[in-house]
Amino acid sequence: MEDRIKLGVSACLLGENVRYNGGHKLDHFLRDTLGQYVAYVPVCPEVEAGFGVPRETMQLVGDVDAPRLVKTKSRTDHTDQMRQWAQKRVKQLEKEDLCGYIFKKDSPSSGLMRVKVYNEKGMPEKKGVGLFAREFVDHFPLIPVEEEGRLHDPKLRENFIEQIFTLKRWRDTLLKNPGTGGMVDFHSRNKLLLMAHSPEYARSMGKLVAGAAKMDQDAFRREYEAQLIAAMRLKTTTKKHINVLQHIMGYFKKQLSADEKQELLETFDRFRAGHLPLLVPMTLLNHYIRKYDQKYLKQQTYLNPHPIELKLRTYV
Numbered sequence: 001m002e003d004r005i006k007l008g009v010s011a012c013l014l015g016e017n018v019r020y021n022g023g024h025k026l027d028h029f030l031r032d033t034l035g036q037y038v039a040y041v042p043v044c045p046e047v048e049a050g051f052g053v054p055r056e057t058m059q060l061v062g063d064v065d066a067p068r069l070v071k072t073k074s075r076t077d078h079t080d081q082m083r084q085w086a087q088k089r090v091k092q093l094e095k096e097d098l099c100g101y102i103f104k105k106d107s108p109s110s111g112l113m114r115v116k117v118y119n120e121k122g123m124p125e126k127k128g129v130g131l132f133a134r135e136f137v138d139h140f141p142l143i144p145v146e147e148e149g150r151l152h153d154p155k156l157r158e159n160f161i162e163q164i165f166t167l168k169r170w171r172d173t174l175l176k177n178p179g180t181g182g183m184v185d186f187h188s189r190n191k192l193l194l195m196a197h198s199p200e201y202a203r204s205m206g207k208l209v210a211g212a213a214k215m216d217q218d219a220f221r222r223e224y225e226a227q228l229i230a231a232m233r234l235k236t237t238t239k240k241h242i243n244v245l246q247h248i249m250g251y252f253k254k255q256l257s258a259d260e261k262q263e264l265l266e267t268f269d270r271f272r273a274g275h276l277p278l279l280v281p282m283t284l285l286n287h288y289i290r291k292y293d294q295k296y297l298k299q300q301t302y303l304n305p306h307p308i309e310l311k312l313r314t315y316v
Contacts, residue, residue, distance in 0.1 A: 004039040005168045006096055008136075010104035011042035013148050018044040022054045027148050030102065034161070037307055041096050045109035045132040049085040051078070060108045060117040064127045067117045069108055079131070082109060086135040093136075098143055099171070100164040103133050105149040112137075112147045142229045143167075154315040155235060162197075163232045165306050166190065170228060174221070180212045183224060192302035194231050196244045201231035242272055248285050248297060255292050278313040 011018050014035075015026035030040075047053060056074060060067035068079045104110040109132045117128035129137075137145060144163035151157045173186045187194075187209045194202040205227050212220050249256075249264055256264070267284055270276040282303065289297045297303065306312060 005099045005164055007038045007040055008098050008101035009040045009042055010110045011044040014042055018047045020055050020057050049082050058108050060128050064117045067128055069131055082131045086132045090135055090139040099167045100144040103147050105147040158312040159235050162305050166232050180217055184209050189299050190301050192244050192300045193305055196236045196240050198231040198234045201227055245281055251294055252288050274316055277316050
């Protein structure tokens with residue numbers, strides 16, 4: 001990729017001292033590992049909305065679906081101030097070409113899910129969404145979003161990172177070759193990756209691509225992009241990976257010996273049983289792809305959807 005993926009992020013996660021107590025919540029994976037491949041756009045809603053550092057803590061109160069933002073001790077209501085700032089900020093972020101956003105969990109402004117909302121009795125319900133996070137998601141419904149806490153789960157981490165890399169490739173395609181031909185080529189290269197996330201969407205998108213020549217180009221782009229985002233949001237599973245691995249193996253049925261086929265099948269079985277990470281069968285298949293110069297498979301992003309240094313396919 002010619003330039004780095006741009007991600008919005010809660011500023012405290014990069015080590016900026018913007019928390020209510022003057023501290024931070026540095027996430028080393030985000031800053032030191034993923035940070036090698038992305039360009040962050042840090043945002044701190046509380047500071048940017050004018051609440052300063054340090055500051056009194058705030059909480060969400062009232063209706064879970066339409067909570068108020070209130071200071072914990074003084075009970076001053078700052079809902080309108082935060083919402084007005086958030087509405088302006090998301091419009092500014094339109095210029096950043098973001099491919100994703102990572103929010104700070106539990107924050108009354110930036111929490112994406114299960115944020116505490118206190119009822120009239122002072123009892124919390126973990127069903128809320130931070131005011132800025134809600135504004136962002138409503139304004140950018142197709143941009144991948146996640147919380148930093150959930151990114152410690154290897155499957156959720158892999159899913160989010162595959163989303164942002166795929167969206168970047170899609171946008172690069174539209175810049176370099178915005179015609180229908182470029183979009184069809186993108187689909188061809190990402191077919192197996194889509195199958196690993198959703199065989200149903202992969203089929204639906206295949207039919208859409210087959211009829212692309214008969215559609216208005218802008219209408220085709222919008223529909224394809226909507227289905228692309230929806231497909232990539234669905235998590236891969238062992239079963240779906242096995243389906244793709246067997247599909248890849250089918251390209252070598254005339255070249256592989258009986259012993260080589262058996263070795264592949266045994267590797268698949270061990271991966272299915274949870275004894276091996278996905279990286280093992282993928283490495284073996286990549287060996288055969290290179291050995292037999294399988295050109296169609298060489299261009300498949302499924303084989304290398306993100307930098308190997310991120311170690312996203314090494315967990316069992």
